[in-house]
Amino acid sequence: MTTKTTKAPLPSARLATARLTTVAALTAAVLTAVPLSGATAGEKRHDGAWRGAWATSPQAATAPFGPNWSQQGFANHTVRQVVRVTTGGTKARIELSNRYGTTPLRITGATVARTDKGASVKAGSVRQLSFGADRSVTIPAGGTAHSDGVPFPVRALESVTVTLYLAAPTGPATFHHFASATSYRADGDHRSDRDGTAFEETSGSWYYLTGVEVGGGAPARRDGIVTFGDSITDGVGSGPGVNNRYPDELAERFAAAGKPRSVLNHGIGGNQVTNDTVWAGEKGIARFKEDVLTEPNVRTVILLEGINDFGGSLPRGVVAPTPEVSVERLIAGHRTLIRQAHARGIKVVGATLTPVKGSFYDTPAVEAKRDAFNHWVRTSGAYDAVADFDRAVADPSDPDRMLPAYDSGDHLHPGDAGYRAMADALDLDAL
Template sequence: MTQPTNSLRRSGIALLAATTLVVLPVVGTQGGAGTAAAAAESGSRAWHGGWAASPQPPTAPFAPNWSEQGFSDHTVRQVVRVSTGGTKARIELTNRYGKTPLRITGATVARTGEGATVEPGSVRRLTFGKGGSVTIPAGGTVHSDGVPLTVAALESVTVTLYLAEPTGPATFHSFASATSYRADGDHRYDRSGAAFKETSDSWYFLSGVEVSGGAAAHDDAVVTFGDSITDGVGSGLDADNRYPDELAERFTAAGEPRGVLNHGIGGNQVTNDTVWAGEKGVTRFKLDALSEPNVGTVVVLEGINDIGGSDWEGFPGGPTPEVSVDRLIEGHRSLIRQAHAKGIKVIGATLTPVKGSSYYTPVNEAKREAFNHWLRTSGEYDAVVDFDHALADPADPDRILPAYDSGDHLHPGDAGYRAMAQALDLDEF
């Protein structure tokens, strides 16, 4: 049975080893590796983020997915595109929101074919501390061991997980704008996609793909942090047209490929926790953005849900507490302080137009404009990118240019995301 497509969701805002390695949570962070060997690898500059997604608690705010029920004797195959290449690869798996330990019976990584197929000869068995299986405690995260796999910048890889035992509700990432595949039984080594008869437009347990080796032009990664507009809601399914994807393409076209890691969550707020869209940005910033290896710059675009979520009755779980401009600014100052404490440059992005959307009211528009004025003039961010101007209709600057609008007057479409990526000055990185 195939899951419903993600159009409804976007309009609302996707060989058993004999030994098992048990991974203990890392003290003080949920973002580190769970073994001494993995921690040593993570602590070196050898590994670079190629792809990432922020974890979310199991929920189904707009359309059915697999997170609330979880998996049992299922193989889950997920396709992601890496922004920088290398000669070795490893994956990051997370059980951040699990209530019980999560057992991964086995996993593989391969170069992607069409749909759920993989390229012949490219399937690599993944191990965890040399064991074929791993148990991740509730709240924990683990890296696999690295395996030889040559991938180029902007090439897709396929990660396949076999989950023999009931997982319970699954930590996942809701708006993937990408197709994931599920099969009954163990199909992690299948080259064909024939067994994968169910699909979803979310990612499950997979929170990162890292690479090493090769000749990347830059060691330092760029993290894009924010809400649904960073997440890519409104972009084409399986098209890799989110603005971070388009930015990665610009780096590669300039002969300077580097990791561009997308840590947007649809619905996320800077100042309020939500049941379905994760912890507030000031909390998750260190868990998601700042825990990535070798981060040089973070681009922050977030705040429109803080402004609009208090008025929109359609906000899942009901409207959130009202947020003043001053409180939103204080939230952004917290993000700036956290980045600077790690020696990381942080670029602030203006909030994009919302006229005609469910978020638009004269009061909300005044807040958006006041926040953007602070961001442009305060000098508190290291640099500013004006996504507001990049997307605005010159004839009505409070509205997204129709050619850039996905149709809901809040989220850009593919052309709009391309315009956002073009607005970033590569020299700022």
Template structure:
């Protein structure tokens, strides 16, 4: 399968390697470790063995930290209700949620949880609130380092519909596993407001997600293995896109599938600042470790798109206050990190698409050394044949008059992250049939 004519014209279409359709349809693994290589994850038996569930929304858990702006992760919660709005990418007639205590220091007690259709802000639509259960009980205790799944509840939801998940945390939680950049507003209220229809009690807000790491659906279509996971750093995470706008490139990709009449799960496992080769406490475990936890535990995944490495390059030798200096990363080390991601995906029968690293000229990462590394890594991604396919995001968003710089119309303003138009162009560059 090739797209050479389109590539010659624009340089933006997915380039498919000969192995794209040759991988076996074996399931992705369900086990995962916790906390920077230690601990265990408690995965429900239903999740391991029932192939009917599909990932509709997801985010990657992170260690409690506040490197950029205040959030609620370090202090945690006590007699609080947390209400979070997410948009699902595929629909069904039954739903369940995934909760993560991966970086918790003690067991997490969730007193109760609900799911509902979103109205406006923290309010939900009348008559749509559904109480969630966990092993038939309304509450659940999640051990430190573990993950829990609610029981499935009848809940008809359509692709691209927003749903509201509400958690009541009566007991003191300690520091909270969360996701820093949500590009979405979460809400907090004192006391138990899990079943409230209006949002009047929710006086506080945050632009992060807490404990909620997934929404899965079943029913509405025959089970099939066609899910797409997007894996990477802040550009996959959607930094630079509008708040509550769902304009990250994975969102735009999900919209293309829906518009084509074939919606499917497209879940986002980007973490701002994340690296392939190094842990940063404020930016998640290194990609080669979290890939098996975040990507390969998703149900019915067919393809993963990897866009990661610019922080390995730009972050070499840098430090965040209170954190150790990040080691220098060579091109060879970064390439080996990508090869490790490919090995992990292929071992689980998952197709893996490599994305070239986008321009950095004019950004905080712009140095001759870093640009030379970026060019070398991109050359390897384009020409090595190691990935099953390649999408050339570099050429998609580059300024034709200055290819090392992002096209101004696509630039969020920091010359590193695309804005909404740039993310839309990236999603348009992916071939839906190849995915």
């Protein structure tokens, strides 16, 4: 495939609500569950009774855009983090990651509670968490831990607050950079506090917390969805604390239809499919196994990633450029992700790359690659279905540019309305 191609004509009717187009019939192999004997050790930790309610992808400590708490870590601190779950149940547990730690991580104690306002939680809702019947847990370097399940009725789209007390020095922290949410920190042990007055420091990142899982209520079914990608999946450009990322909007559509689903966000701002980066996580073809294939009861993954592969080689002065990536190399990366998913019986929805005209990625070379890759996504038949996010948010009068009403202002990331249009472009029945 060359880097120049003729653009497919845009449909004349309602570009912003372009629907998900399914590819010819799915193979039986894709729709058949994989037996447990084929699962990895990471996947075997799930007993089938749990489903993901919220998730994020961990990253190594970094601070390319200003200070956060990851590089120094914590010592005699309590960290309180608020997340919104996409599906409900009658019990809950959390997942904590020390994937990028170089020493064992000691969690002195943890709680889960119903969110009130800011760092406050609702009276009577605090539940102490245990780990193998102990209140504390030590997570080895590179490791992950789940708490024991605790009775904790929660509804779809309800916010919950997870609080960690870290008594001993942690060293650099495994974290998630762009949370589009506020985390809180206090000196000393405040894991059981109802009010938030002790939490005087704030951060726009998540620390150690990588999942909330629920059980009970509706029977556990293999119908979960993982959204995998870069900053446009991560929600950069959406308002802070309002849960308007496109995966959030998708979860709201399912809930409004009376069919709440597990919708898990595994986007990392700046991430690439083919290149590791010093600030935006491991390359997608490496992290996919740990971030996606270890999630419980997942049926579908939506792949939206590649614009950073094409634009990351441009010298922009914020972060170090990465090696140039051809269209052929990005396609090979996506085929690798598809193979990994299909080997686990997971259906793959491929998404076209959204417009970049007017952004810091706007060059003739990047645009030619974007066009060529999108043509391949639409026509190759490599995926089980295609989500045409490009056409969903493009300006009908200038298809290389995002519609101004959908633009966050940097001409690369959608704003809240743009993320809503992306979610509306997905056919719930096809998913």
